[in-house]
Amino acid sequence: MATAKRPETLGREELRRIIETCLSVEAKGLNPFLVNVEGLVSVIKQFFPNWSDPDELCLDAEALNQIASVIKMQSEWIKHRATSLYRDPFLVEEKLRSLPIESIAGIFENAWHPLVELEQVTMGSLEAALRYWTELTPLDERWRKENLLLTDVSPTSREELIKQGVLLSETFTTELEKLWEELKTFETNKEGKIGYWDFIGAETYDGTVKRAYLTSFLITYGYADLEVHPLEEEIFVRPYKEQVSKGNVATFSFPIPISFEEWNRWRQNRES
Amino acid sequence: MAAKPGILRRKAAHSLKMKRAVQLLFYKRHWEPGVKGWELRRRIGSDYPRVLDLLNDYLDRLGLAVKTVYEEEASPPQNPTLEQLDKAKFYVALKETQTAGEQKLVGWRIDDLAGLAVSLGYIISQGGKTPRKDVEDLLKEKLPGWRVDINLNRYLRTGYITEDENGLFYLGWRTRAEVDQRKFVDLLLEASETKKPVNAGDTVSPS
Numbered sequence: 001m002a003t004a005k006r007p008e009t010l011g012r013e014e015l016r017r018i019i020e021t022c023l024s025v026e027a028k029g030l031n032p033f034l035v036n037v038e039g040l041v042s043v044i045k046q047f048f049p050n051w052s053d054p055d056e057l058c059l060d061a062e063a064l065n066q067i068a069s070v071i072k073m074q075s076e077w078i079k080h081r082a083t084s085l086y087r088d089p090f091l092v093e094e095k096l097r098s099l100p101i102e103s104i105a106g107i108f109e110n111a112w113h114p115l116v117e118l119e120q121v122t123m124g125s126l127e128a129a130l131r132y133w134t135e136l137t138p139l140d141e142r143w144r145k146e147n148l149l150l151t152d153v154s155p156t157s158r159e160e161l162i163k164q165g166v167l168l169s170e171t172f173t174t175e176l177e178k179l180w181e182e183l184k185t186f187e188t189n190k191e192g193k194i195g196y197w198d199f200i201g202a203e204t205y206d207g208t209v210k211r212a213y214l215t216s217f218l219i220t221y222g223y224a225d226l227e228v229h230p231l232e233e234e235i236f237v238r239p240y241k242e243q244v245s246k247g248n249v250a251t252f253s254f255p256i257p258i259s260f261e262e263w264n265r266w267r268q269n270r271e272s
Numbered sequence: 273m274a275a276k277p278g279i280l281r282r283k284a285a286h287s288l289k290m291k292r293a294v295q296l297l298f299y300k301r302h303w304e305p306g307v308k309g310w311e312l313r314r315r316i317g318s319d320y321p322r323v324l325d326l327l328n329d330y331l332d333r334l335g336l337a338v339k340t341v342y343e344e345e346a347s348p349p350q351n352p353t354l355e356q357l358d359k360a361k362f363y364v365a366l367k368e369t370q371t372a373g374e375q376k377l378v379g380w381r382i383d384d385l386a387g388l389a390v391s392l393g394y395i396i397s398q399g400g401k402t403p404r405k406d407v408e409d410l411l412k413e414k415l416p417g418w419r420v421d422i423n424l425n426r427y428l429r430t431g432y433i434t435e436d437e438n439g440l441f442y443l444g445w446r447t448r449a450e451v452d453q454r455k456f457v458d459l460l461l462e463a464s465e466t467k468k469p470v471n472a473g474d475t476v477s478p479s
Binding site (some may be wrong): 097198 | 275298299300305306312335336337338363365369382383385386387388389390392393394396397398399400401402403412413414438440441446450451452453455456457458459460461463
């Protein structure tokens with residue numbers, strides 16, 4: 001003989017059924033008036049005195065919340081019916097089913113204003129595309145570059161740069177002095193500053209890395225100052241006429257990535 | 273009498289701004305055509321509504337019109353504020369409706385266009401959203417199943433319809449920009465099943 005379910009078990013099942021009903025109305029886009037809101041609320045009310053466990057109370061609240069969503073859908077449904085756009089869906093559907101396709105297409109054309117959109121190649125865009133193609137490195141090289149990027153990044157030393165031929169040991173000081181002289185004569189803005197990339201940027205990527213490296217020494221040794229505007233993402237170099245002793249001023253390191261992509265972007269900006 | 277230099281300067285400035293507006297409106301710069309009001313303001317200046325009015329007058333002679341789609345789609349403002357215009361999207365569309373023979377010019381087969389009309393008509397009649405399956409069933413009454421899939425994907429891709437994760441269809445941005453929904457439903461309801469309600473004398477044949 002089947003035993004009668006306890007009111008708590010029955011109530012939980014009812015609440016879950018209510019939630020599912022409401023969710024399916026929303027998910028399937030059904031007429032929300034198919035839901036008997038009053039009946040569902042009375043079911044919730046009937047079982048409410050049985051709840052004491054927090055999970056059961058949460059289920060009860062969820063059921064109420066879903067009923068509220070259905071009421072909201074009902075309100076939207078009425079609003080839509082009240083608009084001048086509303087036409088009986090059954091009539092429209094009937095027309096769509098019964099009219100020959102040529103007629104439907106003809107009717108649609110009378111209410112259809114296709115957009116005008118053009119696609120055209122211009123001399124300017126061709127030129128830009130060709131420039132891009134010329135500068136685009138072959139795929140195998142790009143992939144090789146990605147592999148290189150995957151290697152661990154570690155600070156480089158002057159010795160390593162000498163070994164790689166970027167710097168020559170005996171000319172380091174001379175080069176530094178030459179660059180300082182150049183920095184002092186460089187065209188500055190009203191505030192006596194120069195854009196970092198405008199100063200270190202060179203015709204080649206290697207040249208740019210070299211200038212960035214030397215500039216870092218100019219700043220460290222007090223021949224110039226670095227001004228960073230983090231919000232504007234701008235970095236400036238300010239030359240000193242004479243070497244400035246840092247004294248007891250706390251110094252800090254500020255890493256600036258000199259990537260190939262960044263250099264390429266700078267070069268394109270400069271050309272445009 | 274010769275025009276005053278001030279007027280000539282203003283005319284030249286407006287002419288330049290109209291050219292800029294044409295480039296922005298006609299040429300696709302993003303995935304979708306059209307341009308937002310704030311973008312026009314940035315490129316043309318704060319008097320862009322006036323420039324668009326002038327351009328509209330000019331396009332009118334060519335059978336084209338600047339179409340404005342407001343964010344408040346349900347109740348488009350009669351006298352839009354600058355803020356509403358900034359948020360609106362502007363397109364160039366054909367002003368005149370097409371005759372049945374002309375749809376080939378915009379690259380549509382008659383049954384594809386009818387499928388689109390049925391899909392949109394059905395979604396509109398259901399209050400703007402409906403399950404995909406219902407539209408599929410309706411289309412399958414007159415089109416083979418494989419064609420229904422291809423067509424629905426085309427309507428989705430081109431922006432006439434959008435679909436959510438529950439498989440519900442909604443009207444897409446392109447429908448809002450191109451279709452006079454009220455007129456379409458009214459014409460549909462007025463149509464008689466025996467008489468062809470298209471423009472008299474038009475011949476339509478599936479390509």
